[in-house]
Amino acid sequence: MVIYGVYIVSKSGGLIFNHDHNVPKVENEKVFNYPLDIKLSYENKKTVVVFGQRGGINVGHVLTAANGEPVTGCELPDGRNIMELLDKQENFPITLKFSRAKMTTNEKIFLASMFYPLFAIASQLSPEPRCSGIEVLEADTFRLYCYQTLTGVKFIIIAEPLQTGVEVLTKRVYELYADYALKNPFYSLEMPIRCELFDTSLQLLLELVEKSGANSA
Amino acid sequence: MSRGGTRLDTKKVNSELFTLTYGALVAQLLKDYENVEDVNKQLERMGYNMGIRLIEDFLARTGSGRCYDFRDTAEKIQSAFKIYLGVTPTITNWNAAGDEFSLCFESNPLTEFVELPDNCLHLKYCNLLTGVLRGACEMVQMEIAAWFVQDQLKNDNITEVRIKFVKRLEDAIPAGED
Numbered sequence A: 001m002v003i004y005g006v007y008i009v010s011k012s013g014g015l016i017f018n019h020d021h022n023v024p025k026v027e028n029e030k031v032f033n034y035p036l037d038i039k040l041s042y043e044n045k046k047t048v049v050v051f052g053q054r055g056g057i058n059v060g061h062v063l064t065a066a067n068g069e070p071v072t073g074c075e076l077p078d079g080r081n082i083m084e085l086l087d088k089q090e091n092f093p094i095t096l097k098f099s100r101a102k103m104t105t106n107e108k109i110f111l112a113s114m115f116y117p118l119f120a121i122a123s124q125l126s127p128e129p130r131c132s133g134i135e136v137l138e139a140d141t142f143r144l145y146c147y148q149t150l151t152g153v154k155f156i157i158i159a160e161p162l163q164t165g166v167e168v169l170t171k172r173v174y175e176l177y178a179d180y181a182l183k184n185p186f187y188s189l190e191m192p193i194r195c196e197l198f199d200t201s202l203q204l205l206l207e208l209v210e211k212s213g214a215n216s217a
Numbered sequence B: 001m002s003r004g005g006t007r008l009d010t011k012k013v014n015s016e017l018f019t020l021t022y023g024a025l026v027a028q029l030l031k032d033y034e035n036v037e038d039v040n041k042q043l044e045r046m047g048y049n050m051g052i053r054l055i056e057d058f059l060a061r062t063g064s065g066r067c068y069d070f071r072d073t074a075e076k077i078q079s080a081f082k083i084y085l086g087v088t089p090t091i092t093n094w095n096a097a098g099d100e101f102s103l104c105f106e107s108n109p110l111t112e113f114v115e116l117p118d119n120c121l122h123l124k125y126c127n128l129l130t131g132v133l134r135g136a137c138e139m140v141q142m143e144i145a146a147w148f149v150q151d152q153l154k155n156d157n158i159t160e161v162r163i164k165f166v167k168r169l170e171d172a173i174p175a176g177e178d
Helices: A082-087 A105-125 A166-181 A196-212 B015-033 B036-062 B070-085 B127-139
Strands: A003-009 A015-020 A027-032 A039-043 A046-051 A062-066 A094-099 A136-138 A143-148 A154-159 B090-092 B100-105 B142-150 B159-168
Touching: A003 A105, A003 A166, A003 A196, A015 A105, A015 A196, A039 A082, A062 A082, A105 A143, A105 A154, A143 A166, A154 A166, A166 A196, A166 B036, B015 B036, B036 B070, B036 B127, B070 B090, B070 B100, B070 B127, B070 B159, B127 B142, B127 B159
Parallel strands: none
Antiparallel strands: A003 A015, A003 A154, A027 A094, A039 A046, A046 A062, A062 A094, A136 A143, A143 A154, B090 B100, B100 B159, B142 B159
């Protein structure tokens, strides 16, 4: 039973809260000899594996370190370009570390505002009037649950496909929001939620649900 | 009024504490503004700001759905008074168009120990409530107007709040409900 993340999108479509809950870390370190037997490419400011998947290193994984030195974008700390480095035989053998790409906050904000029109389109495409918009979005590796309140705030939870009772959980998160975010006099509406009490009680709730199922929520 | 550990078991506070705190607020406003009309306005504004937050608590707690009729709204407002003030006002005096009604209070916890001095005859002591109503309804895309027509503090038999439906805020209705 795993809940991957919780997102709250405001009435106007802005991401006001995100919490990565339980995303297992995937990291693989391996020694490579010349020539490199996987194809790397530099895209979206990351060096990613585009072909040649082996030993837990999958297509889409990001190069994070070379010989223990962190790689940011395609550069090592001393400014050398990692792609040029890997072209030269004298730099081998080399230890490369790959991990699953992490979403940056900017990307999350971007995706949240992308979900907003999708939700609206879904409700317009509906053959029946008064369609609720997307409530569950299903994929092979996760399910996205969305609960929109009457005031237009969306509570989105990403969970494992088998996780039950997430609909109930979205409503519990709404209660926490009503309690710990809105009753905080220093929180202004529509702004990102930075309330520690909210964070901690959300964390508690998620752990409880993961451990003992939705009934306890 | 956080729910704490268990649901529906709301933390209760003595209503006197609330009554007195509210009294202190009004008294302070009277000192700050001197002009009674300004105090009325300020109270309404404060209430509005409370209403736009309080509505989320009400919805999360009761799980109520959207109102498609003003009579639903009236009943929900009635139940909200029960939850937050512990009193159940009666719903009366519907107008023919069904877009205006009154809430009548036999007793009002806010005014329990209050006697208005002579220089405050125009003070709407509980004007905060009209603001709360307006703010809360606005968040569920309903514009309303609320005002006091009778007030026990002014020697009326009951306290009466008149509530009028102005319009639906069509632009603000979230996707999936229009």
